Amino acid sequence: MNRDEMLKLDNQLCFVLYACSREIIRLYRPVLAELGITYTQYVVLMALWEQEAVTLKELGGRLYLDSGTLTPLLKKMEAAGLITRMRCPEDERNIRILLTLQGRDLKHSAYRIPEKILSMTQITPEDVRHLKGQLNQLLQKIEVNSEK
Amino acid sequence: MNRDEMLKLDNQLCFVLYACSREIIRLYRPVLAELGITYTQYVVLMALWEQEAVTLKELGGRLYLDSGTLTPLLKKMEAAGLITRMRCPEDERNIRILLTLQGRDLKHSAYRIPEKILSMTQITPEDVRHLKGQLNQLLQKIEVNSEK
DNA sequence: TCAAATTAGATTGTATAAAATTAAATTGCT
DNA sequence: AGCAATTTAATTTTATACAATCTAATTTGA
Numbered sequence: 001m002n003r004d005e006m007l008k009l010d011n012q013l014c015f016v017l018y019a020c021s022r023e024i025i026r027l028y029r030p031v032l033a034e035l036g037i038t039y040t041q042y043v044v045l046m047a048l049w050e051q052e053a054v055t056l057k058e059l060g061g062r063l064y065l066d067s068g069t070l071t072p073l074l075k076k077m078e079a080a081g082l083i084t085r086m087r088c089p090e091d092e093r094n095i096r097i098l099l100t101l102q103g104r105d106l107k108h109s110a111y112r113i114p115e116k117i118l119s120m121t122q123i124t125p126e127d128v129r130h131l132k133g134q135l136n137q138l139l140q141k142i143e144v145n146s147e148k
Numbered sequence: 149m150n151r152d153e154m155l156k157l158d159n160q161l162c163f164v165l166y167a168c169s170r171e172i173i174r175l176y177r178p179v180l181a182e183l184g185i186t187y188t189q190y191v192v193l194m195a196l197w198e199q200e201a202v203t204l205k206e207l208g209g210r211l212y213l214d215s216g217t218l219t220p221l222l223k224k225m226e227a228a229g230l231i232t233r234m235r236c237p238e239d240e241r242n243i244r245i246l247l248t249l250q251g252r253d254l255k256h257s258a259y260r261i262p263e264k265i266l267s268m269t270q271i272t273p274e275d276v277r278h279l280k281g282q283l284n285q286l287l288q289k290i291e292v293n294s295e296k
Numbered sequence: 297t298c299a300a301a302t303t304a305g306a307t308t309g310t311a312t313a314a315a316a317t318t319a320a321a322t323t324g325c326t
Numbered sequence: 327a328g329c330a331a332t333t334t335a336a337t338t339t340t341a342t343a344c345a346a347t348c349t350a351a352t353t354t355g356a
Contacts, residue, residue, distance in 0.1 A: 006262040007255065009194045009210070013276050014172045014265070016283040018191070019212045021169040022313075023290045024162045029314090040342065043166070046157045057304060062157070064167045067305050069343050076341090093304040093351050107155065114154040117162070122289050128161050131282050135164040138279070141270050142171045170343080177344090188312065204335070215335055217313050224311085241321050241334045302353070311343080318337070325330090 027120050028113075035109050040069075041077055042110075048083070048099050049107050055094045056085075082106065175268050176261075183257050188217075189225055190258075196231065196247050197255050203242040204233075230254065 001011065009015055025039045032042055047062050048054070054062075060070055074097065077083045082103035088094040118128075149159065157163055173187045180190055195210050196202070202210075208218050222245065225231045230251035236242040266276075 003259045007194055007258060008198055009191065010284075011280075012191075012194070012262075013271075013280050013283075014169075014176065014187075015191055015194075016280055016287060017165065017169045017172060018187075020283050020287050020290075021162075021165040022212060023287060024165060026314085027290065028162065038341070039166075043157065043160075043163055046155055046160070046163075050156055055304080064170060065342095066344065068307080068345075071306055073342075091304090091352070095305065110155060111151045114160075120290075121286065123161075123286060127282070127286075131279075131286070132159075132161050132164055134275070134279050134282070135161075135168050136158075138269065138271060138275075139164060139168050139171060142168075142175065142268075145268055145270060174344090186311070205333095213312090214314060216315075216337080216339095219336055221312075239322075239334090243335065297356100298354105299356095300354080303351085305349090305351105307348070308346085310345090313342075314340090316337100316339080319335090321332100321334080323330100323332075326328090 024117075024121070027117055031113055031116055035106060036080070037082075037106075040065075040073060041082070042113075044070075044073065044077065045082070045099075045103065045106065045110070048097065048103070049110075052099055053096055055088070055096055057094065059097060077103075172265075172269070175265055179261055179264055183254060184228070185230075185254075188213075188221055189230075190261075192218075192221065192225065193230070193247075193251065193254065193258070196245060196251070197258075200247055201244055203236070203244055205242065207245060225251075 005011060028039050028042065032039060037045070043063055044059065047059055056067060056070055056074065060066055063070075065073075074083060074085055078085055081100055084098045084100060085095050086098070088096050118125075153159060176187050176190070180187060185193070191211055192207065195207055204215060204218055204222065208214055211218075213221075222231065222233055226233055229248055232246045232248060233243050234246070236244050266273075271279075
C-alpha cells in the first residue's frame with residue numbers, strides 16, 4: 001500500500017471503529033430512551049450493577065472516562081434518583097457511588113436490552129465473541145503502550 | 149450466558165467498541181496536534197483528499213455525521229484556512245466543500261501519521277486488515293437494518 | 297512536625313454528537 | 327405559471343468528551 005492509499009478513509013482501522021461505535025450507540029438510543037437513560041448512563045449502571053460502592057476514580061478507570069465527564073454525568077444521575085454520591089469518611093478525597101433502590105431495580109427493565117440490540121444487528125453470537133476478543137486485545141495493547 | 153451475564157460490561161461488544169474508539173483517538177491527539185487539527189477534522193480532510201467538491205450532505209453520509217456536527221466543524225476549518233464553503237450555483241440549497249491550497253498541502257505532513265499510529269499500537273498489518281473487515285461487515289449490517 | 301508533594305474530585309473551556317426545529321429553495325403536479 | 331410538498335442547510339438544545347487548572351484532603355520525608 002502506497003502512502004496515498006494509507007490515507008484513504010476505507011483503509012483506516014480507527015475510522016471504522018469510530019463510525020461503528022457511533023452507529024451502534026445510535027441503535028441503543030431509542031431502546032434506552034424507554035428507560036429514560038442515555039448510553040453513557042447505561043454503561044455507568046452496568047458497571048454499578050456488577051460492583052457497587054466504587055469511587056469515582058475506580059469507575060472512571062473501568063469506563064475510560066475522567067472526572068470532567070463523570071462528575072456532571074453522575075450529578076445528573078443523582079438528580080434522576082438512580083444513584084447517590086457520598087464522600088468516604090476514611091478518606092474525604094474520595095467519592096463513593098451507590099445505587100438507589102430505583103437504580104438497582106432498573107436492571108429488571110434492562111434485561112431485555114442485549115437481546116433487542118442483537119436482533120437489530122443480525123450479528124451471530126460467534127461473530128460477537130470473536131470481534132469482542134480482538135477488540136479487547138487491541139485495547140490491551142493500547143493501554144500497555146500509553147503507560148510508557 | 150444468563151441474563152445477568154449478558155449485562156456485564158465485559159460481555160458488551162458495544163462497550164469495547166466505544167472504549168477502543170476513544171482510546172485510539174486519544175493516541176492520535178498529540179500526533180494531530182502537531183498539524184493543528186483534531187481527529188474529526190482529520191477524517192474530514194481524508195475524505196476531501198480522496199474526493200473534493202462534495203456537498204455537506206455527501207460528506208456527512210461518508211462520515212456518518214449530520215449537519216449539526218459538520219456545520220460548526222467546517223466553519224472552524226474555513227476560519228483556519230483549510231477549506232472553503234460555497235453555495236452551488238445550480239442548486240442554492242447545497243454547500244460545496246473545497247480544499248484551499250493550504251488544506252491540500254497538509255496532506256504532505258499527514259503521510260507520516262498512519263505509520264506513526266501503527267507503531268504506537270503494535271498491531272500487525274494482518275490483524276488490522278482482519279479487524280477492519282469484520283467491523284466493515286458489522287457497519288453494513290447496521291446500515292441495512294436501520295434503513296428499514 | 298510541618299512543608300512539599302501527591303491525589304481525588306470539581307471546574308472551566310473547547311470540541312464533538314445528534315435530535316428537533318427553522319428557514320430557504322426546489323420540485324412536481326395541476 | 328403557481329403553489330403545496332419535499333428537500334436541504336443551518337440553528338438550537340442537550341449531552342458527552344477531555345485537557346488544563348484549581349481546591350481540598352492526605353501522605354511523605356527531611
